[in-house]
Amino acid sequence: MRLSRYFLPLLKETPSEAQIVSHRLMLRAGMLRQEAAGIYAWLPLGHRVLRKIEEIVRQEMDRAGAVELLMPTLQLADLWRESGRYDDYGAEMLRITDRHERDLLYGPTNEEMITEIFRAYVRSYKALPLNLYHIQWKFRDEQRPRFGVMRGREFLMKDAYSFDLDEAAGKAAYNRMFVAYLRTFARMGLKAIPMQAESGPIGGELSHEFIVLAQTGESAVYLDRRILELPTPGEDVDYGGDLEPIVADWTGRYYAATEDVHDPERFAQTAETDRVTARGIEVGQTFFFGDKYSRPMKALVSGPDGVDRPVQMGSYGIGVSRLLGAIIEASHDDSGIIWPDAVAPFGVGLISLRPGEVAVDAACEEAYAALTALGKEPLYDDTDDRPGAKFAAMDLIGLPWQLIIGPRGLAEGTVELKRRATGERQIVPLAKALEIIGR
């Protein structure tokens, strides 16, 4: 992409409404535009990152055996009356009336609808296990939206729902999602720690929150340092096998809890040198809630014995849009964002220090073509801005590599390659720079 043809409205000054660093940087980097309290338009740069995150989530869900579908944002109130949650949910639910005076709502989550879909088609244990998920916009009418995408009213969420015949199979399904979550967040360059959680309005007893550690996190967390060293399951993890040992490692060996469920006495049993008090951002939550919805909504399956029983369910959410904020909170410096390679909106920022000068233009075009061929998605700054402004802009938007081409270096047969995360610079021939980026 050529910057001269792109839409990247950078802000030099910080808009006054933004309090936390991720919100400030997203606004300054031209990723986001607030349209109302907690409601945002995703500008091209932000949209690209959102898509990258979505794709990682999708790949890991698919790998774990979940099947994607897409449910609507609007739902009939009657469905929620079946589960009893229409009244329970309160003012956070955005309620709408259509022209026929039918009660609708903008979905804050989809347990009811997925249960309705399931019961319409599935009768037999032979169709199980089944896990259906979608990535769809949700709306929760927060009393006080804030922190940009960290707590918006409209947000993009991946929600998966598992269906199993009995509790043991249901817990195995829960474990598959648990492992998939460990992998998903790790791929985005995040340290996400699963912690015992209260299940809140979703219900159920088995639940974990996945918390990203960041200084600006919304809640206090307490954990054993050693949990940070646990290995993330690899790409080759066997989702058909027993995942309980992995889950047990992450949930049973070391203390980790949010302030809601923190138990100081148990925490005190951890060696003082291993005790860590930090702040965290919740980026996902898993629930196993058995027949909480299937029983009232009569989602029954018959087992091998021919007897009907409510299907055992779990649900598994990831705050896709919130993850952008969480990643930035965890990865930035004074100059701007530092995107992990896997979610970066562009792989390389190609900076021409002197557009219009023949040799510089030629070298830039060569680099642009080569980077594109490498699949590195270069963003080519071919504008007439001064070098200083270009460097500052590139640091702000945080692409992993900066390839800087100017007349001075070219006279020596070199270009400059900068790694955004470390600030490390190498003065090398173009071919060498391309080779390093391509590794």
Place this chain on the structure above:
RNA sequence: CGGAGUGUGGCUCAGUCUGGUAGAGCACCGCGUUCGGGACGCGGGGGUCGCAGGUUCAAAUCCUGCCACUCCGACCA
């Protein structure tokens, strides 16, 4: 939902107390000089001062009502 604030050009803000024909910096457009870490000069465009009433010869400024947004707290992917 309790408490506290703020609405003036795209952004950051001054002007409001003490009423008198709307300002600065950045951004934008033109020209010129510049050009390896957010340049400079000259010229220029852009604002129903959140909305609606009211007071007044005169309202960004005073009064009333409404709306939106932000912050602190209680609550949440």
